[in-house]
Amino acid sequence: MKKNSNTLEILIEKALENLPLSVEELRYLLTIHDEDQIELLKRGARQIRSHFFGNEVFLYGFIYFSTYCQNYCSFCNFSARSATARYRKAREEILNISAELEASGVHLLDLTMGEDPYYLTNSGKALLELVSAVLDITRLPLMVSPGVVEAELLQKFADLGVSWYACYQETYSPVLFQKLRSGQNFYKRLYAKRMAKKMHLLVEDGLLLHVGESVGNIFSSILAMHSLDVQQVRVMTYVPPKVNGIPGQKKHHLDEETLIAILRFVFPDRLIPASLDVQGIGGMSSRLMAGANVISSIVPPKSGLKGVSQTTLDIENGKRTVGIVSQALKEMGLQVAEQDTYWAWVEEAKIGNSHGAVRRKAGLSQ
Ligand code: SF4
Incomplete structure (x- = not known):
């Protein structure tokens, strides 16, 4: 590609x-x-976000309802190897937290768990019952993040009215994947996302940053997620767990914000989260300045819920709430979107699910 001073403008x-x-x-x-170029890149990313989403931002309520897990991910606080304290929230409590988050003004509820056998045995019966109970009491779109599950269970989620399936590959290098998700099947994880899309669930995928990946790994991961035509794409900086995690390894010049900006160029009309799970509320504005348009991991205080990466940061002091986030958005000239706007986006994205892959095949995926 021939580069000149106008290259970014052209992109x-x-x-x-x-x-x-x-x-x-x-x-x-x-x-x-x-x-200077990175600043121009981020300015461009904001311009692209503004073109597709105006100054509106979506807020996601995060309910990490079970921290039990059968897997041994080397980057995770709740790996089965870790002796950390765990919880499995009772159904009533999950319903109360869901209602509280909805009343606070989030646009979506994200039901997340480790791969907890309690919920996954019997073809996921307990999980389906929980999902169904949450859908009964909320008018919000629901995202489920239960790890890798069978196609039949994904179909049942779709039939119940679940909107999203979140499943992070973290890297599309099969070698690095084994280092991160030790003992898990790279292709099974990818297959679950492909199946979810077939069933008209929206899909979120994501990368973990500074776990020993190269720029080449990032390049192929972005290509793979583009080819998968995901509707939401996130990048998160690795925060080593307090015990047992692999050390962080930064092997290149790219940081989370620069990658958010690049993702905005690659996925102009898609959702890109600014996660509060890495640096708390203090890290929100730099991610929004890079073109993010979703605030993820809003967690009510006094709920006993944990984050995934930074398990407690800014939760009990109430800084991961809609009130604090809305105020911070206002100070940046942004605003919380109307609920209808988010629903409309979800519905349109579901229709695009079947056309998008075809439309996008002509570009990066080749
Ligand atoms: S990242 Fe998820 S699947 Fe892996 S150990 Fe942690 S909770 Fe389990």
Whole structure:
């Protein structure tokens, strides 16, 4: 690709028209390391976000309802290897927290768990009952993040009216995947997402940053997520668990905010979270300034709920609440979207599920 001073402007124009970048253009974005250029990249990402979403931001309520897990992920606080204290919230409590989050003004409820056998045995019967009970008491779209599950269970989620299936590959390097998700099947995880899309569930995928990946790994991971045509894509910096985790390894110049900006160029009209789970409320604005448009991991205080990465940061002091986030958004000239706007986006994205893959095939995925 021939580069000149207008290259970024040209890529902004392409993104504004929702045209896929070429692989050379993605490679170019991943090489940017000059501070002035990174600022231009982020400014471009904000312009693209503003074109597709105005100044509106979506808020996700996070309910990590079981921290039991049968897996041995080397980056996770709740790996089966870890002797950390765990909880499995009672159904009534989960329903109360869901209602509290809805009343506080979030746009979506994210029901997350470790791969807890209590919920997954008997073809996921207990999980289905819980999901059904939450759907009965909420008018909000529901995201489920239960780990890898069978296609039949995904179909039942879709039949119940679940909107999203979140399942993070963390990397599309099969070698690095084994280091991170030790003993798990790379292709089974990918297959679950493909199945979810077939069943018209929206899919969120994501990358973990500074776990020993190279720029080349990031490049192929972005290509893979683009090819999968996910509706929400997140990048999160690795925060080593207090015990047993692999050490953080930064092998390149890219940080979370720069990657959020690059993702905005690659996925112009998709959702990109600014997670409160890495740096708490203090890290929100830099991620929004990079083009994110969802605030994820809003957790009510006094609920006893944990975060995934930073398990307690800003939860009990009430800084991961809609009130605090809304105020911070206002100070940045952004605002919380209307509930109807989010529902409309979800419905439109579901229709696009069947067309999007075809539309996007012409670009990065080749
Ligand atoms: S990342 Fe998820 S699947 Fe892996 S150990 Fe943690 S809770 Fe379990």
